[in-house]
Amino acid sequence: MEVSVVPVPAGPLVLADEGFKGPTKEVFQPPHWFDVDLGPVHFYLNKATALGIFAALFVGVVFWLGFRRATVVPRGLQNVCESIYDFIDTSIARDVIGEKGRKYTPYLVVLFSFVFICNVLAIVPGAQFPPTSRIAIPIVLSAVTYVLFNHAGIKANGARAYFGHMINPAPTAPVFVKVLLGPIEVMSTMLVRPFTLAVRLFANMFAGHILLLVFSLGAEYLLPKPPFVFGFASLLMTIVLTGFELVIDGLQAYIITILTAAFISGAIEAGGGHESSPATDHAPAASGAPAMSGAPAGAHA
Template sequence: MSSLSVGIRTEEFHTPGPADFNLPGIFDSAVTKPMVLVVLSGVIAFGLFYAMSRKSAVVPGRLQFAGEYVYDFVRNSIARDTIGSHDYMRFVPYLFTLFLFILINNFFGIIPVIQFPTMSHIGYTTALALLTWLVYNGVGIRKHGFFGYLKHQTVPTGITGPILIALVPLEFFSNIIVRPFTLALRLFATMFAGHLLVILFSLGAEYLILHYEPHIVGVPAGTVSFILAIGVSFLDMLVMFLQAYVFTLLSAMYIGTAIADEH
């Protein structure tokens, strides 16, 4: 498209899209940036909490207090309140690890130089969702037995009669099949969309300020786009935390439902 009255030439502006998330290998290898970030998140989590717990004291220092605060949040506000006081403690290590892992990988998206949320790749969110699926189905089968668990998940308590012909397949589809997909898609979609918006406003600001003509229009418009990129980044920080929380909370809910005495 040639330059018209609006001044912008579309062939000069790279419109961000899904292709921007398919990063090339590092040094022409099969190892990509998201792979490195996933490993790095594990190292950061281990190093951070090792430092927080290395000098444990009755009166905690700042690092110890921060670590205990995060742990207590997952243990009390997610695990105990959702699973119940009788069974929750054995699932706290998994839920705590899950929350911290997702949170760190999400916040990679706002760290300068790194600036890539790992969970914007659906493969990682799918792996975490399948892990939760195995955990809650596994503990449910262990408690109720295989056929008892199927009944527990597909036959609502107090419902009898012909209506079960319709309800049982729906409950099976909802509780057994759909849950891992919704877990994976929710986390992936929010991280993908948030990062895409940041890329769009950032690249738009650069193009408008440096390349758009007339500059008297491009510079103010680019400045507004840059301010929007900063605003979206702050909003994305809140979403990053909320999505780690929601994923962990739903995992706890599914575990609690699987081991409950009644459906």
């Protein structure tokens, strides 16, 4: 029997290039740190859920520290917290809902702050993952908003008037128009609004994180390889997209907050709700007295 021996060239062993590896599902489904089964209920903790819990605790602690020793003239953290609260109260709650929107300001402030912190975690070193890129958190936020705006509509109009307006949104229209508009309005209010509210936030954060991962992994793969121009181009795009992602983080937090306020306003005004609307809030008083020029937007005269 003859055995052929293939000569091995001298020199260092060169490993074959396995090629570029893009993001995998483990990015959005990280391994569980621990699992606990309590009957039919399964509890687990991983990076995604831990960052969501961190965001909630962070928002709570910051506002607690900001207002625990509040002074007449705000300073430091209190000034930051009051600025956020005043912005949401004036620019969203009262401008969109009306003067009675002030009672919804605390929820809108918490919603905006929590979503913003969750989003920003995508570009924070060590975290580098937005919890809102998993559909569970947007669904929970959408469900809370769903309950809130339907409760506001029922409280302002009564259940009969609220759901009656939903079923028959155009009482003076021809019958065929009523038959067409009724199901559309019911579907829009009861299904489409909460669905789009959740999907909009989830899809934007998911897509943004994927883009950042692709270019950052591309830079890591291409930088050591000549020609180095492609690696530097990927690195530059990663830096640009990081700045762009920060803008999107704030914009998405603002959008979900203002849409929530719009849903509450629409529910209150359905069927001629008794609560004040933005249109009446901006109008002068019935006695003819002019509105105060220094009052915040949406305030009464």
